[in-house]
Amino acid sequence: MKNIIAFFLLLILPVISFSQSQEYKFTGTITGATSGMGILDKSLGAIPYVDSYSYPAMQATFDYGIKKWFSAGLGGSYQKMGFRIHDYGEITTPYDTITQEIKIDIERLNISARALFHYGNAGVVDMYSGFRIGYHQLKIHYNTNDLLLDILDDFDDDYKEIEYLIWFLNLRKKDIGSPYKKNKFSYQLVMFGIRYYFAKYIGITAEIGYGRPYILAYGLTFRF
Numbered sequence: 001m002k003n004i005i006a007f008f009l010l011l012i013l014p015v016i017s018f019s020q021s022q023e024y025k026f027t028g029t030i031t032g033a034t035s036g037m038g039i040l041d042k043s044l045g046a047i048p049y050v051d052s053y054s055y056p057a058m059q060a061t062f063d064y065g066i067k068k069w070f071s072a073g074l075g076g077s078y079q080k081m082g083f084r085i086h087d088y089g090e091i092t093t094p095y096d097t098i099t100q101e102i103k104i105d106i107e108r109l110n111i112s113a114r115a116l117f118h119y120g121n122a123g124v125v126d127m128y129s130g131f132r133i134g135y136h137q138l139k140i141h142y143n144t145n146d147l148l149l150d151i152l153d154d155f156d157d158d159y160k161e162i163e164y165l166i167w168f169l170n171l172r173k174k175d176i177g178s179p180y181k182k183n184k185f186s187y188q189l190v191m192f193g194i195r196y197y198f199a200k201y202i203g204i205t206a207e208i209g210y211g212r213p214y215i216l217a218y219g220l221t222f223r224f
Contacts, residue, residue, distance in 0.1 A: 024224055026062070029222070031059045032056035032058060033217040034215060034216045038055075052084075061074065061114070077108075079108045084103045085103075103142075105140070111134050126195040126197075129191060132188045136184050188211035189210040193206070206218045
């Protein structure tokens, strides 16, 4: 299969114009996006006693064509998600029975510079690949009505997905608080992107990425 794909690429590459449109230097996009972390968070809702939510990552990008085959720009992305564990356990006192509850809300902000290499343009179609590097902020709001509960140690086998999420977030005991904020370096490989213009200045776009902040983005694109 790989050999067939490689042979097909060798056939079509010589006839593709290796350039982006030079008539329009500026390109902007407004997209929604799906992230791996969002999918993991959403899957927590399948666990008994767990409610979860995950909104698509909202993103805006702006690119400027420097060469026929190269553009550079900026991208910003924001996503919110979280989960609530209810009826996790009970603490019985001489006066009452207390039901334990844990609530975690997560916010992610990503601002990056990006470089794109354009290798296909038929006037209304623009294909490209590239990368982005920049700043990634993770914010966690953590609440529980049980001060004795250790969220990092007290999950049993029915809560493995939550343990995976905690591992993914790289949380430590001293980090638990409300809110917790973490800044880190971020990178992403834009494996493949395509823009299709159904009108002179407006079209639709889709991107497949590896790394933060998304694995699939989709939305509107503008050129001028």
